[in-house]
Amino acid sequence: MDEIVQAALDKWPNVPHCYGWLALDARGVWRMRDERCQALNLPGDKIRNATLLGFINRNYQHDEQGRWYFQNGPQRVYVDLEATPHIARSSPDLGLLLHTGTAMSGISEVFLSRDGQLILRAGQILALLDDRDLANCLENLRFNGKPANDEELIAWLEPTPGVADAGSLSVILTSTETREYPVRHGELSQLMHDLGYVQIPKAD
Secondary structure, three states, rough: OOHHHHEEEEEEEEOOEEEEEEEOOOOOEEOOOOOHHHHOOOOOEEOHHHHHHHHHHOEEOOOOOOOOEEEEEEEEEEEOOOOOEEEEEEEEEOOEEOOOOOOOOOOOEEOOOOOEEEEEOOOEEEEOOOOHHHHHHOEHHHOEEEEEEEEHHHHHHHHOOOOOOOOOOOEEEEEEEEEEEEEEEOHHHHHHHHHHHOOOOOOO
């Protein structure tokens, strides 16, 4: 947290929180949602100011109820999440980066949903892979140690009830190092629930 933010918190500790005005979309874009956007359920305007984006990213965190927010001086601005609290992107030079600009290191679990979402976990970080990187990533899927074809992937995604899995799925990813990770079945809503994270925060 920025020192200036902590100083504001110390000076004004009881400023009312803000809900519905800030959103993070599934491609890691911060969006400002005014009253019209909220009323019409529109995604909101992209925030493009580099200084403001850096300020938001440095002061982005969650509370004890799993609601993610940006600490704007003394005020918490709660974030509506289209997907996960973080979005991962692939950088040719730096590997996987979170939407905040930091490297995604220490990946512990990789999940693939029935509709093809690749979701990564590193401790308390849960990150959906940006869909623009998904095609390249799918090329790195391995089924029983060999490149996965479409038929094998479909069979893995939609297993026949009562029939043992035909094999194991894995993916080669580059974060701080290049590794092959086992892939598990997982749905975004259930993974969010398991970590206690809230997609649309509401006032207490």
